[in-house]
Amino acid sequence: MTNFIPDNTLSSSKPYHHGDLRRQLLDAAASIIRDEGEAALSMRKLAQEVGVSRTAPYHHFSDKQALLCAVAEEGFRRFRVQVSFGPQAYSGGETNAALSPVLDEETIRNFIRNYIDFAVNNAEYYRLMFGGHLWKSQQLTASLKDEAHASFKLYVDQVRAWQQFAAKETAVDALRYAQVSWSTLHGMSCLLIDGIYLDSAAVAAMTDTAARMFWQQLRGSESSG
Amino acid sequence: MTNFIPDNTLSSSKPYHHGDLRRQLLDAAASIIRDEGEAALSMRKLAQEVGVSRTAPYHHFSDKQALLCAVAEEGFRRFRVQVSFGPQAYSGGETNAALSPVLDEETIRNFIRNYIDFAVNNAEYYRLMFGGHLWKSQQLTASLKDEAHASFKLYVDQVRAWQQFAAKETAVDALRYAQVSWSTLHGMSCLLIDGIYLDSAAVAAMTDTAARMFWQQLRGSESSG
DNA sequence: GCTCTATATAGACGCCGTCAAGATTGCTTG
DNA sequence: CAAGCAATCTTGACGGCGTCTATATAGAGC
Structure with missing residues (x-):
């Protein structure tokens, strides 16, 4: 001393x-x-x-739970930076030249890739952000809840814009489509993170398949040419 | 004494x-x-x-982990009883008269409903069966690993049979389709179990949407009538 | 310089998983 | 039936955990 x-x-x-x-x-x-x-x-x-x-x-931090909430909040901030959310992401604005100015299957595929990449490479955040440990506890920080809801709203808006941009007539409700497609992304991420799907070579193929399914759904019953 | x-x-x-x-x-x-x-x-x-x-x-039980593995194993056994897996589930055998003898969107919807119902009503098992806690630990019981792989194989077989039964030509590889569609089911289950999707009234709508997406994917690019 | 508040510390309590050593029981073999 | 053995159950102990309480230190404002 x-x-x-x-x-x-x-x-x-x-x-x-x-x-x-x-x-x-x-x-x-x-x-x-x-x-x-x-x-x-x-x-x-x-x-x-x-x-x-x-x-x-x-x-x-008032207790361990509060600390984990803060970590999760930081995760959401990174999430929104890496996974390009929002209608502007594809609609050809001057936001990002690397993103394709039109909506096609590849745009969807890139989005899925981004999502999975973030989840796998930031698993420690993703698990907290979307894991039951915090959400079931009924002790979520208000700010964390806001972050999460904002992220989901952005995704719904993106889906709505996708639909308006791509389909002649909307086959399914945008909110439902958003919920189901997010479930797919979340499910793939969980299965990869948790080590249930191990073959990393299969990830690319799964991403391609998911992109095709999403895209065909967006195009409605039109031919997939 | x-x-x-x-x-x-x-x-x-x-x-x-x-x-x-x-x-x-x-x-x-x-x-x-x-x-x-x-x-x-x-x-x-x-x-x-x-x-x-x-x-x-x-x-x-040698330790807590082994006990949890045993609980998960029991979960898989219940899982396979409740969620009617396998090609025979829809192909009109004498196995179960309540199941429709033909493959249509409602068959898919019922299957999804069964899966989600099991996950939500047996959340304590489902979490262990498909949660990262056991799988990441590298200490899985061999029997548990067998149970899990067997369940997934059954699902892949079912998907293959679905495709042969429904589609004129296979749009996507059966294994990939199985992986992606299971991801969707798993994602929905996780989001519900973990309390992220709360509105239970939306579950039915999500199930319907997922069924429609699965079905249209099975039917290939044909009209959805 | 003095006080107030934010920040850091040691001590204690009751949980936890699990190892080690001993007690009790039922099965097996003579 | 007796003796031994393996399975089962018990108490005791150890270190680690979250976190409460009381105390010490440092910087900020008067």
């Missing part, structure tokens, strides 16, 4: 106040979950990881 | 050997998970529930 270097010119002298604890807790939590699984994350280990005492994290 | 009633003429005198412990442990475990969630299941509480000491269950 009685360090003979009195001031804080050396940042490594471990000051009493951490200064950036909340941020580092969130990062360390995601890291631990990614490397060792959600079950391996404990408040004590987390505290030790960032070099504070066991109870220090409780000054930034 | 020195009971003055020496013999076991009274069945309520709690004999040293339980006699039916394994079965009661499995039942109590499923019951606890159903009522209080998987997180609330502890070996100690489980032992207390059935009236034995904390370590008694370890003589029937």
